[in-house]
Amino acid sequence: MVCPRNIGVAWAPEGGDTRFGALRLLESGPRGLTEAQAERRLLAHGENVVPAHRPVSWPRRLARSLRDPFTMVLLALGVVSALIASWGTAGVIVLLVAASCLLRSNGEHRADRSTAALRELVASTVTVRRRPDEEAGPREREIPVDELVPGDVIKLGPGDVVPADVRLLRASGLTVHQAALTGESEPVPKQAHDLPEGTDHLLWQGSSVASGTATAVVTATGAATLYAGAQQAPARKPSAFDRSVNGISWILVRVMLVIPPVALVANALLHGKGLEALPFAVAVAVGLTPEMLPVVVTTALARGAALLAGDGVIVKRLPALHDVGAIDVLCVDKTGTLTQDRPVLSGSVGPDGRADPAALRWAAVNSFWTLHLTDPPTPDPLDEAILDAAPDPGDVEGLRATPFDPTRKLSCALVRTDEAAAYVVVVKGAVEAVLDRCAMSEAERARAAEVARALAGAGARVLAVATAESTTVRTAERMAEHAVSGTAEEAVSSTAERMLEGRAGRAAGRAGEGTRDHRPDEERGLRLVGFVTLVDALSPEAADALAVLAGRGIAVKVLTGDHPATAARVCRDLGLKVEAVADAASLTPRALERATVIARCTPEDKARVVTALREAGHTVGFLGDGSNDRPAMRVADVGICPRSAVDVTREAADIVLAAKDLTAVDQAVLAGRRSTGNIITYLRIALSSNVGNVIAMLAAGLAFPFLPMLPIQVLLQNVCFDAAQLSFAFDRAAPATLRRPLRLRPNGIVRFIVGFGVLNALVDLATFAVLTWGVRAAGRPAFHTGWFIENLLTQAVVMLLLRPTIQVSRPLGLAAGALAVVGLLLPLSPLAGVFGLVALPAASHAWLLLVVVLYGGGLLAINRRTGWIAERS
Numbered sequence: 001m002v003c004p005r006n007i008g009v010a011w012a013p014e015g016g017d018t019r020f021g022a023l024r025l026l027e028s029g030p031r032g033l034t035e036a037q038a039e040r041r042l043l044a045h046g047e048n049v050v051p052a053h054r055p056v057s058w059p060r061r062l063a064r065s066l067r068d069p070f071t072m073v074l075l076a077l078g079v080v081s082a083l084i085a086s087w088g089t090a091g092v093i094v095l096l097v098a099a100s101c102l103l104r105s106n107g108e109h110r111a112d113r114s115t116a117a118l119r120e121l122v123a124s125t126v127t128v129r130r131r132p133d134e135e136a137g138p139r140e141r142e143i144p145v146d147e148l149v150p151g152d153v154i155k156l157g158p159g160d161v162v163p164a165d166v167r168l169l170r171a172s173g174l175t176v177h178q179a180a181l182t183g184e185s186e187p188v189p190k191q192a193h194d195l196p197e198g199t200d201h202l203l204w205q206g207s208s209v210a211s212g213t214a215t216a217v218v219t220a221t222g223a224a225t226l227y228a229g230a231q232q233a234p235a236r237k238p239s240a241f242d243r244s245v246n247g248i249s250w251i252l253v254r255v256m257l258v259i260p261p262v263a264l265v266a267n268a269l270l271h272g273k274g275l276e277a278l279p280f281a282v283a284v285a286v287g288l289t290p291e292m293l294p295v296v297v298t299t300a301l302a303r304g305a306a307l308l309a310g311d312g313v314i315v316k317r318l319p320a321l322h323d324v325g326a327i328d329v330l331c332v333d334k335t336g337t338l339t340q341d342r343p344v345l346s347g348s349v350g351p352d353g354r355a356d357p358a359a360l361r362w363a364a365v366n367s368f369w370t371l372h373l374t375d376p377p378t379p380d381p382l383d384e385a386i387l388d389a390a391p392d393p394g395d396v397e398g399l400r401a402t403p404f405d406p407t408r409k410l411s412c413a414l415v416r417t418d419e420a421a422a423y424v425v426v427v428k429g430a431v432e433a434v435l436d437r438c439a440m441s442e443a444e445r446a447r448a449a450e451v452a453r454a455l456a457g458a459g460a461r462v463l464a465v466a467t468a469e470s471t472t473v474r475t476a477e478r479m480a481e482h483a484v485s486g487t488a489e490e491a492v493s494s495t496a497e498r499m500l501e502g503r504a505g506r507a508a509g510r511a512g513e514g515t516r517d518h519r520p521d522e523e524r525g526l527r528l529v530g531f532v533t534l535v536d537a538l539s540p541e542a543a544d545a546l547a548v549l550a551g552r553g554i555a556v557k558v559l560t561g562d563h564p565a566t567a568a569r570v571c572r573d574l575g576l577k578v579e580a581v582a583d584a585a586s587l588t589p590r591a592l593e594r595a596t597v598i599a600r601c602t603p604e605d606k607a608r609v610v611t612a613l614r615e616a617g618h619t620v621g622f623l624g625d626g627s628n629d630r631p632a633m634r635v636a637d638v639g640i641c642p643r644s645a646v647d648v649t650r651e652a653a654d655i656v657l658a659a660k661d662l663t664a665v666d667q668a669v670l671a672g673r674r675s676t677g678n679i680i681t682y683l684r685i686a687l688s689s690n691v692g693n694v695i696a697m698l699a700a701g702l703a704f705p706f707l708p709m710l711p712i713q714v715l716l717q718n719v720c721f722d723a724a725q726l727s728f729a730f731d732r733a734a735p736a737t738l739r740r741p742l743r744l745r746p747n748g749i750v751r752f753i754v755g756f757g758v759l760n761a762l763v764d765l766a767t768f769a770v771l772t773w774g775v776r777a778a779g780r781p782a783f784h785t786g787w788f789i790e791n792l793l794t795q796a797v798v799m800l801l802l803r804p805t806i807q808v809s810r811p812l813g814l815a816a817g818a819l820a821v822v823g824l825l826l827p828l829s830p831l832a833g834v835f836g837l838v839a840l841p842a843a844s845h846a847w848l849l850l851v852v853v854l855y856g857g858g859l860l861a862i863n864r865r866t867g868w869i870a871e872r873s
């Protein structure tokens, strides 16, 4: 089988329909491939996986971790040490770099592997038409996207990601987002022309369906797709979390770079020392580095994600866990989140609000032919509900249909009725969208809108139904196009398409015959038939979950395409305090801040609202599942959707829930706050200790004519700190951490580090005094050892006390204990000599313990008085 890229661009055997040409060239047909053919092709072409989506290899991951700013600075310091033949320092630096890179790559690899495995659970599927064997008829079924092969006939609907390069066979109201591929920002109309020009009959892998439906044949899969080479994994702006971590890292990197020259110059000026002070200066700079920062961050987030996975919540991007813990505004859609999305018809009224079956009858005609002619992969629940309740619509024949589109908020069918011997355009949709297209006076429009408002105020979903009659199909077609705002509409059941399906139709013949006598005065607008109302039961968990979220400091805003009165009623029924109801069309920043419900949103309005809230300083989460939620999902700090969401929304989301359930959102929020809380605690403790030590070492280096600690001891204590601090990834969160939105704020963390860093340095200087007075007589090794022990003991104390809770997790308790034991026992062990440590007299231990106890007591007192430790960053 030939499988060129872009097959069918203009290939038409014997000058005929290129759709037949494409199918023939692909050795396929309108009824699809047989399962055996598909299996053979899968072996020949391989899985439909784009190279950019393959996992990152180990060496690449390792190389990437070397690019981290801390690692770069450490390596530079290592090179400096090697140049001055300070092999011990260089060796320890290499060890630190190797340990941090290996731990980090390993952590990221494991995290990626588990998120990839979890992503598999929510991987996209596609509706494919295949036959069990040559004789059997076609069947449509869902298969994983990677099993798709050239020649497969697939169906696409709103929100589907186009899974391979395809050539359209049928299309209805189809518009496609292909910005990532071609740069066109607006959805592009696509048509299944039989003799196409250009590329509007082709869809490429990676684009997505904005509106409409289509049937198409796959022309290329995997690496053979047109944009496979060029397409990178979707680029995302750095999240709030990435920015915070980078901000803190760069502050430290700058300080690290400044320390060695400052230490050298000061030593030269005060003690007349030259390059011999360099190893010490380098060790001090290394001492400032939180080498394990990336490891602790990845581990803390991965652990949170793994715990959530147990509850069926999938975190697709680890930093999203921080972001979900930081949200202070959660925007949700109404349908399916606050309600069950199982609408049931509750009434049919005329324009005056009196019961009238006509509205239901025409709504059913619209629903039936829209579903039948556009053949969506998943039927619209509103259409199904209308058909379930509607009587037989009589002898009506559908000619064309444009499926519902959330931007226009209408669906439109062109039908022919025998009773009136006329072509009728039947439009149903959102009240304002339909009324806008009706020929009526302003007073009539206002009265009808008031009737609809009263119906919506009872909590019902209200659809307006309008028709227009024409004796000619051409006029009716124009009216249909008029009714859908003149966007490019593609007729679904044209002659060629019906032939592709093997059912040339009477209707198609009629459609052709009706072009003779067009009367332009028929295009005057629609006549309002009335309204149908549908009720959608409230979600049983929503009320409790909304109260819990409010208790966690999260303001919920409902962004809905529906009528304001319906949305407001639903919210009130759920006990949500409705401060104000706003209309997306006339929204001011003030109204936005106050509004609980923002109604009549188009997909773009939802994105605009989310962007405005972010610009106002909020961290915004967005929960939705429809294709109309995709734009908002992409601009939110964190996008959340249920597993059942349409492809595009699931792809854009950062967190995927087992079901659309606000309780699961709360679980994700808690997990996010726990992970962030642990990361903040790690940063505060690790960095304030490091800063304290650096200040003390620089001060002591200047005050004493000898080094306060040997470079190898500085590095050894650094290794011990790093190992112990890994336990922060497994720490227990303080209850206070879970109460409010928690965000990594570099400024708060830097303030804390400076405050407690100075305190730490003061304690160190007090230790110097003790050591100078009590131990120095025993010589410099005893001085060095005394300070080494004090550093490890105070580090163990701050690990326990500089946290927002007094409760200690097992890993943290063990790590702090181990640190104290190493500090006390190493100088007594056979290894002591290697590091220049000596055994201290018992009295010295007593003095050191006194300093440590006083420090611990001081920390507790400060916390009690100021609550600073418990304060969030």
Ligand SMILES: Nc1ncnc2c1ncn2[C@@H]1O[C@H](COP(=O)(O)OP(=O)(O)OP(=O)(O)O)[C@@H](O)[C@H]1O
Pocket (backbone or CB within 6 Å): 333, 334, 335, 380, 382, 383, 404, 406, 409, 410, 411, 428, 429, 430, 431, 461, 462, 463, 559, 560, 561, 562, 563, 601, 626, 628
């Ligand atoms: N199949 C349909 N046919 C005609 N009109 C529809 C159909 N589905 C929805 N509508 C109308 O369009 C409006 C907007 O629909 P949209 O899907 O954007 O939002 P929604 O489902 O009402 O709410 P949410 O945004 O909370 O999910 C609906 O309120 C309804 O009036």
